[in-house]
Amino acid sequence: MKKIGILLSGRGSNFRAIKKAVDNDDIKNAEIAVVISNKEDAAGLAFAKEQGLDTVFINHQDFADRESYDREIVKELNSRNVDLVCLAGFMRIISPWFVEQFENRIINIHPSLLPSFPGLDAQRQAFDYGVRFTGCTVHFVDAKMDNGPVILQRVVEVKGDDTAESLAERILEQEHKAYPEAVALFCDDRLRVDGRKVKII
Template sequence: MGKKLVVGVLASGRGTNLQSIINSIEEGRLDAEIGIVISDNPEAKALLRAENHGLKQQCIESGDFADTEEYEEEMIEVLEENNVDLVAMAGFMKILSSYFIQHYSNRIMNIHPSLLPAFPGTDAQKQALEYGVKVSGCTVHFADEGMDSGPIIMQAAVSVLEDDTVESLSKRILAEEHRIYPEAIQLYADNKLQVRDDRVEIL
């Protein structure tokens, strides 16, 4: 029996994707463990979710550091102390620098509520509705130095209904996020993901 994949989760808000990862582990669908949950927001519900499941959690606020590099060095130190193999961003609202991205090259996953490369950045569901697309969805990808631009691992499509609001579309997309994020992490745990020429091959 090999060593379990240790995941470090970065979250800024409600932590529903964190919860889906926790549930998948507890229900035996994801063969991994969460080493640490880090938030930049002391009010993040994600920290409470971690605490409720007996997981280590820590708030690291960027305002407590002189600059981004010092802040990220602290995050890296905490991740390393907890033997993290894979960093999973779950609604983490800070942009990570090249320094951090390169330290964890192809070891940072992110989930985004659109079918990338369409509608990167914030308010993706609002962007999709305003553009009038008939299909939206979500994307799990490896984070790179661009905005929601790294190699795509998995996607799930969601039909856009005529009477959709940002809230109703977001809710249906979120259900798919909760399904595919743990699946993507399991593929990583099984060594089934290979990045070649900025594309992810599923082995």
């Protein structure tokens, strides 16, 4: 049984998609062990509490630097024997030290086809650039932002009548499919990392 730790800062829509997949047994041999947020009023944290999940609020403003904060998070994760950390709208860059503690065991989803359009507001970046196709990427997290080995990508066509907002909504629909799929592959021990490449076995 793989134990999943969720980190979020907002509504947690991808967390909800993962939880639904666990509940429906689309993600097998797994349970959500803890949901951690740096925002006490995060809607995702409130939802986790409603669902009876173990929740923790850790205020990053209480810590002198990023690594000190991350050490507190890692302590909470390790106390629950977490196998996989899922960043689900966690609006903080995690430290290299954190990455080392969970090497190839932290995954994130980004709303573009990485390496294109890393960073904030990727949907609008793609829309403003005028690309015909964009999408989302589930990847392992390394010490650089939006840089780790790619697990899965889903492509979204940019339509002629799209706005940045409508494009973002359709990308999010694909995120809610891709993220649980990637988590399921991890929990089934079907992912192998070889340098920059991830092999699905």
